[in-house]
Amino acid sequence: MADLVSSLKDLRVLEGLAAKNSVIHRLHPFAKLSMALSIICFSASFGRYSFAQLSLYLFYPFIMMALAELPYSVLLPRLAAALPFCLFAGIANVAMERTPAFYIGSIAITFGTVSLMTIMLKMYICVMAALIMVATTPISDLSAQLRRLHVPGSFVLVFEITYRYIGLLLEQALSMATAYRLRSGDRKALLMRDMPSFLGQMLLSGFDRAERVYAAMQCRGYAIDHIRQSKKKLKTADIAAIGLTLALAACGRFFIFW
Amino acid sequence: MLTIKNLRVEYPNGKKAVNGVSFELSPGENIALIGANGAGKTSLLLALVGILVSEGEISVGGTVLEKKTLREIRSRLGLVFQSPDDQLFMPTIYDDVSFGPRSYGYSEEETAARTNRILTDLGIMHLSGSSPLKLSGGEKRLCAIAAVLATEPEFLLFDEPTAFLDPRARRQLASTILSLPQGKIIATHDLDFAQKVCSRAIVLYEGKILANGDIGLLSDEQSLIGMGL
Numbered sequence: 439m440a441d442l443v444s445s446l447k448d449l450r451v452l453e454g455l456a457a458k459n460s461v462i463h464r465l466h467p468f469a470k471l472s473m474a475l476s477i478i479c480f481s482a483s484f485g486r487y488s489f490a491q492l493s494l495y496l497f498y499p500f501i502m503m504a505l506a507e508l509p510y511s512v513l514l515p516r517l518a519a520a521l522p523f524c525l526f527a528g529i530a531n532v533a534m535e536r537t538p539a540f541y542i543g544s545i546a547i548t549f550g551t552v553s554l555m556t557i558m559l560k561m562y563i564c565v566m567a568a569l570i571m572v573a574t575t576p577i578s579d580l581s582a583q584l585r586r587l588h589v590p591g592s593f594v595l596v597f598e599i600t601y602r603y604i605g606l607l608l609e610q611a612l613s614m615a616t617a618y619r620l621r622s623g624d625r626k627a628l629l630m631r632d633m634p635s636f637l638g639q640m641l642l643s644g645f646d647r648a649e650r651v652y653a654a655m656q657c658r659g660y661a662i663d664h665i666r667q668s669k670k671k672l673k674t675a676d677i678a679a680i681g682l683t684l685a686l687a688a689c690g691r692f693f694i695f696w
Numbered sequence: 697m698l699t700i701k702n703l704r705v706e707y708p709n710g711k712k713a714v715n716g717v718s719f720e721l722s723p724g725e726n727i728a729l730i731g732a733n734g735a736g737k738t739s740l741l742l743a744l745v746g747i748l749v750s751e752g753e754i755s756v757g758g759t760v761l762e763k764k765t766l767r768e769i770r771s772r773l774g775l776v777f778q779s780p781d782d783q784l785f786m787p788t789i790y791d792d793v794s795f796g797p798r799s800y801g802y803s804e805e806e807t808a809a810r811t812n813r814i815l816t817d818l819g820i821m822h823l824s825g826s827s828p829l830k831l832s833g834g835e836k837r838l839c840a841i842a843a844v845l846a847t848e849p850e851f852l853l854f855d856e857p858t859a860f861l862d863p864r865a866r867r868q869l870a871s872t873i874l875s876l877p878q879g880k881i882i883a884t885h886d887l888d889f890a891q892k893v894c895s896r897a898i899v900l901y902e903g904k905i906l907a908n909g910d911i912g913l914l915s916d917e918q919s920l921i922g923m924g925l
Contacts, residue, residue: 605785654783659767
């Protein structure tokens with residue numbers, strides 16, 4: 439239950455960071471979206487042993503975090519959530535690919551280890567790029583930009599509803615967990631035998647509530663075809679930021695060889 | 697004028713939630729919508745804003761509710777939901793109140809002006825930075841009303857506005873409702889509250905209007921029992 443409470447508190451932290459007023463926050467949402475997407479696409483395009491070349495991309499999270507005045511203490515724990523998946527995917531490579539790629543002194547570094555390090559680095563760069571974008575751009579602006587990029591309305595709708603609804607769902611889970619605890623002799627965790635009915639009830643009541651929340655949004659003018667279009671225009675600084683990011687990313691990808 | 701003619705709402709299982717309801721609401725008039733649980737009060741309110749599909753005619757100031765006028769009708773009718781928890785879904789009260797004007801495409805300046813004005817008028821400016829999760833029932837209710845008022849509707853629809861409120865919050869809500877100039881339909885079980893804020897009462901029974909008259913009809917206990925209340 440403590441996890442639910444802390445999830446509820448953490449949920450709005452990124453939105454709070456997005457309300458700051460740094461040089462990055464002031465950039466046009468389209469610029470931030472383009473910069474993040476270009477870094478993600480370029481870094482994802484690297485081969486599995488391109489650790490050294492890929493490490494150049496560390497410039498992006500490092501510089502953006504500094505300019506946006508974002509605390510590592512908020513973003514790194516969220517990054518850690520993706521860690522087990524990448525570690526699991528990469529650890530198999532260590533076992534499978536044992537051919538030495540190079541030596542450090544007398545220690546052989548295998549291709550599998552290089553591959554694992556590359557996967558971890560890719561994960562760090564991609565997840566940080568996405569987190570930095572979310573932590574510097576309000577969700578409503580992101581949705582508007584996604585629509586501007588002709589992302590299907592149903593996708594943007596799901597994205598927005600999920601974001602708005604997740605806090606309410608957690609709140610509901612918290613009150614159900616409290617009710618469970620009060621009637622189960624102050625048990626701290628759910629018993630496995632109670633899990634199906636607990637989750638089933640949460641899903642059913644959550645579905646009803648999601649419909650009511652969506653109705654409330656519709657009543658106040660929300661319609662996917664009318665998602666607010668930003669009237670803000672791209673400024674020279676926005677274009678320069680996109681250009682610089684693209685240029686550095688392309689240089690790192692195509693022109694710098696080790 | 698809000699005009700409802702022969703309104704019918706039917707659930708997928710064939711049950712008629714609203715069955716041939718007709719009445720009019722004048723600007724500035726407050727109507728209490730009374731009825732037992734399942735009488736069709738909430739269904740009627742949801743049909744008025746086009747959330748539930750209905751037959752019959754609903755018009756606001758001559759504009760008839762249909763697919764192409766849905767957005768306009770929703771901007772002219774503000775529905776305050778029974779549970780503010782369903783209505784307040786943004787991280788802060790300020791964001792929530794500004795959600796409506798933003799959705800309707802108002803500029804940032806106009807949105808901010810409206811939001812600040814409504815929060816000030818309702819005396820909840822101090823809550824603007826708060827999360828809805830941290831407010832009391834009465835505060836949430838006022839914030840939900842503010843969120844609806846931000847689009848400056850001509851008529852307000854309240855679904856059980858006194859639910860979960862303590863006596864002090866009820867009194868505050870009554871004075872807030874009385875201070876709002878819009879015409880209102882207030883669906884409630886709270887007969888004292890209805891008598892305090894409304895001039896007319898409509899009693900629903902199994903989706904049909906059983907009585908439509910002066911609010912004084914709620915004082916006659918025998919009649920109320922006869923109407924299933």
